[in-house]
Each structure stands twice: as C-alpha cells, then as structure tokens.
Amino acid sequence: xxxxxxxxxLAGDTTTVKALxxxxxxxxxxxxxxTGKVIxxxxxxxxxxxxxxxxxxxxxxxxxxxKNPYLSFKFKGAKKGETVKLSWSDNNGKSxxxxxxxx
Amino acid sequence: xxxxxxxxxxKGTVAAGIISSAGLLIPKQVxxxxxxxxFEAKDVExxxxxxxxxxEMSDSTDIAIKAxxxxxxxxxxxxxxxxGMSDIESISIIAAKNGNPLAASFxxxxxxxxxxxxxxxxxxTSDVVAVVKAxxxxxxxxxxxxxTIGGCGG
Numbered sequence: 102x103x104x105x106x107x108x109x110x111l112a113g114d115t116t117t118v119k120a121l122x123x124x125x126x127x128x129x130x131x132x133x134x135x136t137g138k139v140i141x142x143x144x145x146x147x148x149x150x151x152x153x154x155x156x157x158x159x160x161x162x163x164x165x166x167x168k169n170p171y172l173s174f175k176f177k178g179a180k181k182g183e184t185v186k187l188s189w190s191d192n193n194g195k196s197x198x199x200x201x202x203x204x
Numbered sequence: 205x206x207x208x209x210x211x212x213x214x215k216g217t218v219a220a221g222i223i224s225s226a227g228l229l230i231p232k233q234v235x236x237x238x239x240x241x242x243f244e245a246k247d248v249e250x251x252x253x254x255x256x257x258x259x260e261m262s263d264s265t266d267i268a269i270k271a272x273x274x275x276x277x278x279x280x281x282x283x284x285x286x287x288g289m290s291d292i293e294s295i296s297i298i299a300a301k302n303g304n305p306l307a308a309s310f311x312x313x314x315x316x317x318x319x320x321x322x323x324x325x326x327x328x329t330s331d332v333v334a335v336v337k338a339x340x341x342x343x344x345x346x347x348x349x350x351x352t353i354g355g356c357g358g
Contacts, residue, residue, distance in 0.1 A: 140292060154302075156314055157313040158310060161239065163306050163308060165299060165306075165307035166322060167323040168279065172321070173315070174312075176316040
C-alpha cells in the first residue's frame with residue numbers, strides 16, 4: 102500500500118525530510134450529511150521516522166492534523182544513499198511504512 | 205452546518221472525554237506513547253501538561269511560527285515552527301480555540317534540528333501556540349491566525 106510519499110534531501114550536513122501521507126484524518130466529530138450519523142474517528146496517532154534504525158523524529162498527532170497530512174523536519178548526521186524510514190499508525194491500529202534513500 | 209447540533213455534539217464528546225480520562229487516571233498507566241489525556245484535553249493548559257509534563261512556560265523570541273495571517277480554509281492551515289535552541293526535546297503545536305487544542309507534538313531525536321512543518325485544522329480564528337521543550341524547560345510563542353471558514357465541522 103503506497104500511502105506515503107517520502108523524500109529525504111541532503112543539503113550541506115542537514116537532511117530535510119518531507120512526507121505526504123494519504124489518510125482521511127476523521128475527527129470523529131463530523132456528521133455524514135446524508136445519514137446524519139457521526140463519521141467515526143480515524144486519524145493517524147503516531148508517525149516515526151528512523152535513520153539507520155534510530156528514531157530521529159516521533160510525531161504524535163491528534164485529529165486536528167489536516168486530511169492527507171504533510172510533514173517536514175530536518176536532521177543532521179545522514180549521508181547520501183543512507184535510508185530514512187517513515188511509518189505511521191492510526192487509532193484503528195492500521196499502519197504503513199515507507200523508506201527512501203537520502204539524495 | 206447547524207451550529208446548535210454541533211454544540212450538542214461537542215457536549216457529548218466532552219462527557220465522553222471526562223469518563224475516558226477518569227478511567228485512565230485510576231490504574232496509572234505506563235506512559236503510553238500516545239498521550240490521549242493531552243489530545244482529549246479541552247483547555248490549553250491541560251493539553252500542554254499532558255504532552256510536556258508541565259505547563260510552566262516562558263515566552264521566547266527564539267521560536268518562529270510560520271503560519272498565514274488569514275487562513276481561508278480552516279481545514280488546511282500550514283504551520284511551520286523553527287527554533288534555534290539547543291537540546292530541543294519536543295515541539296508541540298496547539299490551536300488555542302479548537303475543541304481539543306493540541307494538534308500535534310513532535311518528539312525530536314538525536315541530530316534533529318529545531319524545525320517542524322505540518323498542516324493543521326482550525327475551527328475558528330485563534331492563536332497558534334508553539335511549545336518547545338528544551339533542556340527540560342518549556343518555551344512558548346504564539347501567532348494569531350484568522351480563519352474565514354472553520355475546518356472542524358462538516
């Protein structure tokens with residue numbers, strides 16, 4: 102399942118990681134306009150980004166992160182060709198991961 | 205969107221939130237990775253305490269919040285936080301007037317720089333508050349974002 106678009110780009114000694122995840126990010130407070138029923142909450146709670154097996158960034162998200170969430174951060178210490186891995190898990194226990202080589 | 209319906213809906217979730225958080229308090233859980241008490245908190249202080257362990261903060265000029273002055277669509281408000289502080293442990297983003305103010309918290313590991321960027325939903329015009337935990341202390345900065353269409357309802 103390719104729910105993640107991931108980029109890691111090295112400039113100087115800083116690697117910028119950008120990720121785009123396709124996920125509905127339902128708050129659990131919205132109602133279906135046709136049926137009037139509440140749409141159950143479905144949102145990513147945790148995103149972990151690893152470089153060489155070390156977690157460089159762990160994001161804890163609430164339902165207030167936008168649909169199809171975007172995420173970017175920077176870290177030092179990676180070299181070109183090394184692998185950056187990003188994985189997410191949501192409140193329903195679903196998860197996915199992707200990895201990319203630093204370019 | 206009928207705002208009355210929305211109010212009752214919010215009240216319902218408040219009650220549910222209290223029940224579930226009471227349940228959490230009794231058997232002191234091993235600090236779960238995802239701090240539900242912080243994300244379900246209804247006020248900014250509780251949210252910050254839940255995610256950062258304290259709500260004692262000092263204002264800092266070394267935190268830059270990049271967010272639009274006016275967000276046309278509250279469902280997608282791009283927010284970037286940059287800080288030049290050293291030993292940053294975490295950066296949290298809070299939309300002060302959202303039903304659940306805490307939007308996201310980023311725990312930075314070794315080598316990570318004081319920069320995070322994401323997009324959040326905002327129900328109405330309010331301050332976007334950044335809380336940076338560095339060296340065990342909390343620093344904060346805020347920026348007002350005007351929202352013309354709320355992003356928390358349907």
